[in-house]
Amino acid sequence: MIKFDEVHKRFPNGTTAVHDLSLEMPEGQITVLVGSSGCGKTTTLRMINRMVDPTSGTIRLAGKDILESDAADLRRGIGYVIQQSGLFPHRTVLDNVATVPLLLGWGRKKARSRAAELLETVGLAADAGKRYPHQLSGGQQQRVGVARALAADPPVLLMDEPFGAVDPVVRTQLQDELLRLQKDLAKTIVFVTHDIDEAVRLGDRIAVFRTGGHLVQCAEPAELLARPADDFVADFLGAERGLKLLSLSTLAGLPQGPAPEGGRWELALDSARKPLGWRDGDAAADSPLLPVRALRDGDSLLSAVNESIASPAGLVARVDADGVLTGVTARAEIHDHAGEAHISAGAAA
Numbered sequence: 147m148i149k150f151d152e153v154h155k156r157f158p159n160g161t162t163a164v165h166d167l168s169l170e171m172p173e174g175q176i177t178v179l180v181g182s183s184g185c186g187k188t189t190t191l192r193m194i195n196r197m198v199d200p201t202s203g204t205i206r207l208a209g210k211d212i213l214e215s216d217a218a219d220l221r222r223g224i225g226y227v228i229q230q231s232g233l234f235p236h237r238t239v240l241d242n243v244a245t246v247p248l249l250l251g252w253g254r255k256k257a258r259s260r261a262a263e264l265l266e267t268v269g270l271a272a273d274a275g276k277r278y279p280h281q282l283s284g285g286q287q288q289r290v291g292v293a294r295a296l297a298a299d300p301p302v303l304l305m306d307e308p309f310g311a312v313d314p315v316v317r318t319q320l321q322d323e324l325l326r327l328q329k330d331l332a333k334t335i336v337f338v339t340h341d342i343d344e345a346v347r348l349g350d351r352i353a354v355f356r357t358g359g360h361l362v363q364c365a366e367p368a369e370l371l372a373r374p375a376d377d378f379v380a381d382f383l384g385a386e387r388g389l390k391l392l393s394l395s396t397l398a399g400l401p402q403g404p405a406p407e408g409g410r411w412e413l414a415l416d417s418a419r420k421p422l423g424w425r426d427g428d429a430a431a432d433s434p435l436l437p438v439r440a441l442r443d444g445d446s447l448l449s450a451v452n453e454s455i456a457s458p459a460g461l462v463a464r465v466d467a468d469g470v471l472t473g474v475t476a477r478a479e480i481h482d483h484a485g486e487a488h489i490s491a492g493a494a495a
């Protein structure tokens with residue numbers, strides 16, 4: 147969908163922000179650009195909607211050289227989301243989202259009804275539309291920013307550190323929301339972050355840059371984690387690279403056995419057979435239960451490793467979609483499986 151061919155950007159002050167970049171961003175996928183500060187991610191992004199023009203090289207969008215398009219026309223097909231949401235402070239949230247449809251001549255009523263629909267799509271209550279941006283939390287403002295970028299239904303979405311300014315819990319919610327939206331919308335998304343966990347979570351492909359605007363490696367997350375191209379990429383991925391890889395596999399397929407009975411640890415269940423906690427047979431009868439975090443098949447192998455360490459019984463409780471116990475899996479089994487998952491990711495890469 148987007149193709150960079152030997153693209154170079156040198157600013158008038160002599161800084162080379164992007165160095166001979168050749169990179170493809172496939173249609174309907176999320177390509178994440180990562181790298182430390184100043185390595186050229188934002189410049190790369192802004193060249194796609196012609197906020198910055200390359201010094202040399204070609205960028206094609208759906209096969210067409212973007213320099214041949216009128217910049218305003220080009221931008222109509224490209225949504226843009228930035229860190230501070232960039233909302234107009236004196237317009238209501240609804241009117242902020244309706245901005246582009248109004249510019250496209252949709253008429254006020256249609257533009258507003260589209261805006262209201264989008265606010266719901268991004269998980270905001272209808273009354274949020276009547277408020278002004280400063281009356282919303284940072285996370286809510288980011289949702290409005292996403293809604294506004296989607297307003298004209300552009301095939302391409304550029305997102306520059308969109309969730310950088312919110313706390314980790316809200317950030318995870320926004321990431322989940324984006325993945326949920328993307329399942330239905332299948333936009334071509336280019337997403338800039340310097341958070342490698344965010345990149346692994348969101349990216350279909352991850353492009354790692356280093357200072358001077360050099361692309362070092364572009365690969366699917368599992369390949370990147372299993373086979374970093376060099377020490378720079380390995381360092382950037384961090385010492386927990388093996389654990390991050392486990393975040394990409396799920397528990398599905400891991401055998402489970404019956405919950406233990408008669409030993410020291412017993413799983414307390416409610417009347418619907420949902421796990422309540424671990425009962426310690428050696429403790430006084432009225433002792434509180436120890437916490438259990440039951441996992442579903444779709445949960446990651448990383449959360450299973452974590453729970454297997456946290457579980458006093460060394461067992462992970464497994465539940466179905468309704469939270470009802472299906473069985474337990476032992477710590478050793480999970481660790482063996484995690485090791486195998488790691489080896490096969492390396493071999494497949």
Ligand SMILES: Nc1ncnc2c1ncn2[C@@H]1O[C@H](COP(=O)(O)OP(=O)(O)OP(=O)(O)O)[C@@H](O)[C@H]1O
Nearest residue numbers: 157159161162163182183184185186187188189190
């Ligand atoms: N308009 C400009 N004029 C001169 N130099 C610029 C300009 N814009 C960016 N640069 C420089 O180009 C390099 C790349 O900047 P860019 O913003 O693309 O990096 P980045 O990877 O997005 O960084 P960050 O993560 O800090 O946002 C930096 O050295 C920056 O100082």
